[in-house]
Amino acid sequence: xxxxxxxxxxxxxxxxxxxxxxxxxxxxxxxxxxxxxxxxxxxxxxxxxxxxxxxxxxxxxxxxxxxxxxxxxxxxxxxxxxxxxxxxxxxxxxxxxxxxxxxxxxxxxxxxxxxxxxxxxxxxxxxxxxxxxxxxxxxxxxxxxxxxxxxxxxxxxxxxxxxxxxxxxxxxxxxxxxxxxxxxxxxxxxxxxxxxxxxxxxxxxxxxxxxxxxxxxxxxxxxxxxxxxxxxxxxxxxxxxxxxxxxxxxxxxxxxxxxxxxxxxxxxxxxxxxxxxxxxxxxxxxxxxxxxxxxxxxxxxxxxxxxxxxxxxxxxxxx
Amino acid sequence: xxxxxxxxxxxxxxxxxxxxxxxxxxxxxxxxxxxxxxxxxxxxxxxxxxxxxxxxxxxxxxxxxxxxxxxxxxxxxxxxxxxxxxxxxxxxxxxxxxxxxxxxxxxxxxxxxxxxxxxxxxxxxxxxxxxxxxxxxxxxxxxxxxxxxxxxxxxxxxxxxxxxxxxxxxxxxxxxxxxxxxxxxxxxxxxxxxxxxxxxxxxxxxxxxxxxxxxxxxxxxxxxxxxxxxxxxxxxxxxxxxxxxxxxxxxxxxxxxxxxxxxxxxxxxxxxxxxxxxxxxxxxxxxxxxxxxxxxxxxxxxxxxxxxxxxxxxxxxxxxxxxxxxxxxxxxxxxxxxxx
Numbered sequence: 001x002x003x004x005x006x007x008x009x010x011x012x013x014x015x016x017x018x019x020x021x022x023x024x025x026x027x028x029x030x031x032x033x034x035x036x037x038x039x040x041x042x043x044x045x046x047x048x049x050x051x052x053x054x055x056x057x058x059x060x061x062x063x064x065x066x067x068x069x070x071x072x073x074x075x076x077x078x079x080x081x082x083x084x085x086x087x088x089x090x091x092x093x094x095x096x097x098x099x100x101x102x103x104x105x106x107x108x109x110x111x112x113x114x115x116x117x118x119x120x121x122x123x124x125x126x127x128x129x130x131x132x133x134x135x136x137x138x139x140x141x142x143x144x145x146x147x148x149x150x151x152x153x154x155x156x157x158x159x160x161x162x163x164x165x166x167x168x169x170x171x172x173x174x175x176x177x178x179x180x181x182x183x184x185x186x187x188x189x190x191x192x193x194x195x196x197x198x199x200x201x202x203x204x205x206x207x208x209x210x211x212x213x214x215x216x217x218x219x220x221x222x223x224x225x226x227x228x229x230x231x232x233x234x235x236x237x238x239x240x241x242x243x244x245x246x247x248x249x250x251x252x253x254x255x256x257x258x259x260x261x262x263x264x265x266x267x268x269x270x271x272x273x274x275x276x277x278x279x280x281x282x283x284x285x286x287x288x289x290x291x292x293x294x295x296x297x298x299x300x301x302x303x304x305x306x307x308x309x310x311x312x313x314x315x316x317x318x319x
Numbered sequence: 320x321x322x323x324x325x326x327x328x329x330x331x332x333x334x335x336x337x338x339x340x341x342x343x344x345x346x347x348x349x350x351x352x353x354x355x356x357x358x359x360x361x362x363x364x365x366x367x368x369x370x371x372x373x374x375x376x377x378x379x380x381x382x383x384x385x386x387x388x389x390x391x392x393x394x395x396x397x398x399x400x401x402x403x404x405x406x407x408x409x410x411x412x413x414x415x416x417x418x419x420x421x422x423x424x425x426x427x428x429x430x431x432x433x434x435x436x437x438x439x440x441x442x443x444x445x446x447x448x449x450x451x452x453x454x455x456x457x458x459x460x461x462x463x464x465x466x467x468x469x470x471x472x473x474x475x476x477x478x479x480x481x482x483x484x485x486x487x488x489x490x491x492x493x494x495x496x497x498x499x500x501x502x503x504x505x506x507x508x509x510x511x512x513x514x515x516x517x518x519x520x521x522x523x524x525x526x527x528x529x530x531x532x533x534x535x536x537x538x539x540x541x542x543x544x545x546x547x548x549x550x551x552x553x554x555x556x557x558x559x560x561x562x563x564x565x566x567x568x569x570x571x572x573x574x575x576x577x578x579x580x581x582x583x584x585x586x587x588x589x590x591x592x593x594x595x596x597x598x599x600x601x602x603x604x605x606x607x608x609x610x611x612x613x614x615x616x617x618x619x620x621x622x623x624x625x626x627x628x629x630x631x632x633x634x635x636x637x638x639x640x641x642x643x644x645x646x647x648x649x650x651x652x653x654x655x656x657x658x659x
Contacts, residue, residue: 116645119598121462122406125585126640133634141630246470249463259463291481294474301467306457 015255015271022278030285033278040163042277044156047170048073048229050273052244053251054177055106055221057269059120059214060252061181063194063261066218068109068124069225070244071131074237076102076226078135081236082145091148099223105131106219110212128245135238143237147230155231166231173224177266186213194261250297251276254304258312276300356594356610363614367621374624381503385496385571387616388505389414389564393583394590394608395516396560399553401591402520404533404600405454405461407554410561410587412472413446414580417565419476422485422575432488439562446472447558451551469584476577485575495570505567509609512563516556517605526603529553533600589640590615592647615639 026033033039052069059066066072076098083094109127113120155166181187189210193200201207229241255272257264279300283292368375393410400407417439424435450468454461487495497504520526528549531539540546568579592598593614594607618639622632 112641112645116648118644118648119462122585122588122598123641123644126589126637126644129582129585129637129640130634131637133630133632133637136630137628137634246466249466253463259460289478291474291477294477295471296474298467298470298472298474301470302453302457302459302464305459305463305467309457309459 015268015275019271019275019278022275022282026278026282026285029282032285037162040167042274042281043167043170044164044232046273046277047166048225048232048241049244049247049251049276050170050225050270051173051228052222052225052241053248053255053269053273054174054266055218055225056248057252057255057257057264057266058177058181058187058190058221059218060257060259061190061194061261061264062210062214063197064113064120064211064214065249065259066106066109066124066215066222067121067245067249068105068128068131069218069222069248070241071128071135072102072105072219072222073226073229073241073244074239075105075131075135076223077230077240078139078144078236078238080145080227080230081143081147082139084145084148084151086146086148088148088150091151094148095227098226099220102223102226103216103220106222107212107216109219110215113215114208114211132239132242139238141238143235145236147234147236152231152234155228166228170228173221174266174270177221180217181266186210190214191262194263196262246294246297246301247276250300250304253301253308256308258308259305263308263312272304356607356614360610360614360617363617363621367617371621371624374621377501379620379624381498381506383613383616383620384503384506384509385567386620387613388495388503388509389568389571390583390586390590390615391509391609391612392512392560392564392567393587394594394612395512395605396557396564397584397587397591398516398594398596398603398605398608399520399529399556400461401588401596401598402533402600402603403529403550403553404536405550405553406465406588406598407450407557408462408465408584409446409450409468409472410557410564411580411583411585412469412476413443413558413561414565414568414583415577416446416472416476416479417442417562418569418572418579419480419485419575419577421491421566421569422487423480425485425488425491427486427488429488429490432490435488435491436566439566440559443558443560443562443565444555445558447555447561448551450558451554454550454554455547480575480577483574483576486573487569491566491570492573493570495567508563508567512560513605513609520603520605525549525552530601530603533597533603535601585640586615586636587612589643593643598644598647 023033023039052073056066056069079101080094080098083097084090105127109120109124112118112127113123116123155169156164158164159168181190189200189205192203192205193207193210197207225244226241230236233240251272252264252269253259253272254275255264255268255270257269276297279296280293283296284290373379393414397407397410420442421435421439424438425431446468450465453464453468457464494504494508499507520529528539528544531542531544532546532549536546539549564583565580569575572579588598590611591608592611594604594609594611596603596608618635619632622635627635
């Protein structure tokens with residue numbers, strides 16, 4: 001095996017070793033990390049951020065970014081709760097409608113970015129404000145609706161008295177994301193567009209369609225994340241997931257998908273989410289205040305970007 | 320690429336700029352933008368004065384100037400960073416940090432004013448300098464770097480305090496809310512900073528270097544411009560302006576509110592872009608940024624006077640952000656060729 005491919009393999013595997021290391025560090029600090037129930041609970045805890053991060057990973061492979069993800073997750077959660085309104089018979093329609101709305105918002109992001117070619121970073125920060133504003137107008141700024149009985153119970157029941165359905169749903173969605181990225185033409189288009197946009201265009205890749213699809217996918221996964229958030233916490237406030245973009249971005253970047261695009265994948269993101277959640281739990285265990293999590297997130301975003309950038313750049317390359 | 324930067328006032332016929340946008344997008348944009356913001360500003364002022372009753376009252380106009388001053392200062396600092404082809408998302412959180420710490424130090428006492436002033440600028444310039452060093456050392460995109468730092472600074476603010484505490488000293492309250500001969504002190508302060516920074520940007524070697532770095536990093540490097548130092552100074556200026564903005568904000572709020580600067584980084588970026596500075600870097604106008612900040616302050620004031628709900632205002636603000644970013648979109652060669 002050549003050095004280059006060994007480095008490549010190391011780069012792809014490294015994040016899982018870091019995850020293992022985090023669990024070992026956790027176990028040294030607190031016994032809780034040796035109990036399967038606790039570890040599986042971390043999986044459940046990670047579901048909303050993790051599911052949202054799957055979609056954002058797809059966008060970032062393409063070289064885009066979706067910072068409106070927190071707003072999309074919030075609007076999906078509040079829409080679902082408002083449509084259910086405590087009636088078990090309306091769970092189906094609420095789930096479908098909130099995912100459709102989230103997908104539509106994502107597609108709108110994609111259209112704006114695909115046709116204007118502006119910086120998605122700033123644009124999605126702007127659409128986030130629009131989404132929050134409109135959500136607040138509709139809800140009046142307070143939590144609306146109520147979660148139907150049966151909804152949370154279904155997702156939080158533990159199969160075999162151990163694994164919550166929500167954790168299984170998270171794994172299933174992650175696997176679906178990996179399949180989308182690896183096995184479909186769409187997935188390969190994302191990598192081509194991300195690693196060399198000009199070549200992609202010259203190859204006749206339908207750049208706009210791929211862009212719109214990617215952001216729509218980000219919206220769709222954001223919708224699922226909204227449902228997961230609702231299932232996990234029952235919170236249906238209009239700002240339920242504000243600030244999620246920081247968690248999601250930290251997880252994706254940590255997982256090895258770079259801001260420049262063309263690299264990484266959903267698998268790494270899942271490891272990234274789990275590391276992030278363990279880090280948050282450790283912050284709590286050590287007795288630091290909740291706000292220290294913000295500092296941890298920020299440092300992870302910066303450090304992970306810098307380390308991967310260092311690993312990727314050739315020694316001879318300028319800037 | 321550094322040649323057009325050195326002569327920002329190229330005097331060519333307007334018609335050539337409009338029809339010839341396919342060949343010289345940068346020069347044509349430069350001629351069109353400053354008048355655009357001027358026209359918008361005058362039209363909005365006129366429209367508001369005619370259609371909104373209390374708008375033209377002297378105290379309301381002074382109020383707008385004081386409100387807009389904070390944003391104008393942030394926008395001035397951001398202009399340097401954007402002109403150099405980067406972006407600084409930390410300024411909102413940084414201004415908040417200054418608000419909280421200066422309020423704590425002052426605690427309403429005149430005696431503590433000098434120390435608080437020192438601390439405010441120490442924090443602002445210090446964080447700006449740190450951002451600049453990290454930018455040079457880590458070499459990751461400034462968007463992602465400052466996005467991470469924004470989270471860190473937010474965490475630092477809330478670890479420091481999660482409730483409003485402290486108060487500005489009388490001197491600071493006067494700076495933020497006082498008047499000299501009927502003109503708000505904050506307005507005079509902003510005018511002073513604007514003139515100084517406009518001179519710095521257009522009449523000094525540093526300003527030319529900033530725009531050269533923004534228009535072509537490699538070109539600037541080949542031309543022997545100390546790229547790393549220029550970028551570092553831009554972040555320091557941005558941090559310093561965030562400190563000054565934070566102080567004015569504290570003077571207006573009257574207490575160290577830990578959410579004081581929320582979202583202001585985006586407002587500042589929008590003001591800069593609306594003012595005519597290109598997000599792609601290389602073209603900057605300080606006066607444009609300040610005019611755009613004034614326009615945003617006027618709009619916000621008008622919506623308040625019309626008693627539009629804050630949620631609707633938020634939505635309108637978001638739409639303005641999106642519209643401005645799209646209007647400022649980069650013109651790609653194949654696109655321009657297709658439309659010609």
